[in-house]
Amino acid sequence: MTASPRLSVLDLIPVRSGQTSADAVAASVALAQAADRLDYARYWFAEHHNMPAVASTTPPVLIAAVAARTERIRVGSGGVMLPNHAPLVVAEQFAALEAIAPGRIDLGIGRAPGSDPVITQLLRISGPTADVDRFPDHVADIQSLLSPEGANLRLTSGREYAIAATPAATGTPTVWLLGSSDYSAQLAAQLGLPYVFANHFSGEGLERALELYRTGYEPSERHPVPETFLTVNAVVAPTSEEAAERALPQLHSMARLRLNRPMRPLETIDEALAAPADSLADDLIERMRTRWIIGDAEQGAAQVRRLAERHGVEEVMVSPIAGSYANEPADATPGRVQTLELLAGALN
Template sequence: MTTTPRLSVLDLVPVRTGQTSADAVAASISLAQAADRLGFTRYWFAEHHNMPAVASTTPPVLIAAAAARTERIRVGSGGVMLPNHAPLVVAEQFAALEAFAPGRIDLGLGRAPGSDPIITQLLRISGPTADVDRFPDHIADILSLLSPDGANLRLTSGREYAISATPAAAALPEVWLLGSSDYSAQLAAQLGLPYVFANHFSGEGLERALELYRTGYRPSERHPQPVTFLTVNVVVAPTAAEAHDRALPQLRSMARLRLNRPMRPLETIEEARAAEPDALADELIQAMTSRWIIGDPDASAAAVRRLAGRHGVDEVMVAPIAGAFEHEPVDASPGRIQTLELLASALAD
């Protein structure tokens, strides 16, 4: 039996040829408003650094902006790359966001760097707080710091020192663990946390990760049962031909990334169409196309239902990666909004 899952959005705030960062952020806020209007469940911003085609460097700032311009949709991080940040700073930021938009904040945590080794070194210059091996401890620290009771630090003198992320928490952000490996699935199960596999980026090992998470899950007070959903790259247009045209800039950008070639802003659709043939990139593009959902509304809705049914989830988070034609406004994302509108409508039928 196929299911009709809830829909959510993952946004990297893409930057294309001719766009400024201000244009890209304005386009993403408009997209968040569209998702809110269409009844999507949540809207998450990813964390990436020093990438010409990605402006989602600071999820907490973008979350605050989106929360201020929306009414009901949950807004969060997909995710904050915890080894780049001190746990106390993350806890304080998301406690403040929860106070600003009560009941609407998600804190997705990951341990990937989100950039190249040089940027990673700059982000982790704080020293021991950036120890990747302490990732589980830092998650536990954040959970304690966010709680109304806060945490107690035992000083070398033996005295306990009380710490809290906010003076009087009335509610907590929802904490999720993100990943694309067995490790992340097993850790989420051990901690009793909701878990999301980064299927939009990798797709390899999805079934095993979900099985490890579900079979190894240890119930927690807030989550007595395992909670998970899937991410997937999606482009929906009135015709399959237009959908494939709109997918091409992102497909070519991902091929460049995987071939370790210099990155650049996303091409327009016209630039992508005019590119010279490239056998290595074309092979990667063909493989990615088979894993992404690219098509007309009915075919795309059927693919989303099959994906949810196959993996036993009742929510799918789409990364709407539709590119833009040269004539389209730089401070908007008509193709991405079209993807959300057409998919939501087709799934409602």
């Protein structure tokens, strides 16, 4: 029998109706502790802005909170959206995180802004930060700034100016490039960096991106061979019927996003079940279901194994998107916890 892949978690900190941001964050901290207890490999926070159903706006803050409340799991960003931030600030934040939890920090970097054009401009209100056209340079800058040796800036006077993200680094976070297109796959290969395709968001172009990354990979000192894994949305429950119900709120939300409709907090499962039929949304939902893991423990584990085997990866990062019933506590997400528990139990 093929060995089971390692499991990891991607968290967007979903916010449902009747839930506060504080409730949502508390639920995610508890979920991270469950992942730590269940021997998941890593726990990453996404970066999104001004979305009523998503509270993961500041990965470094969330990483620090979870690193302080867990014991062994790697914690990181999935990812920091570099166009929104100055490279030096990113390097300083993650150097501090590495000092808080040595050997446990991942810095996943993305090229997209993570929001709409208005929010993108607000994030850059003090001037340009990481210009998208200079993305490769800024990734290299962050790597240099994070290293114990730091970097040297040549001033217009000709004098060199030493810069370091932290005064006395003894280790550095692992840098990953994230993307959903050929560009990031090719850049990660060129730079000799680990790479993750955002399969949980779309899935289109996955095979080509992985092929470009693996065939074009140029070994680096820290990463002599290509390293990659897959992300996937997952809902696992004691029965396939419950899993289908718990998947509905997120399916409805993603359909609204794809149809460019106003976004709102996630529905409860009760609200999603009572929603009127919508032919446009329903067609999208049926197509999305085929790319998500939705089922009982045995079905979920089988889908994870098939996904890993098909794409030649040894790790699968699940985004546990199970919704909640109206009578479940606001500061907890039992459906997401049971997704992690049931998957871990079935794969071990």
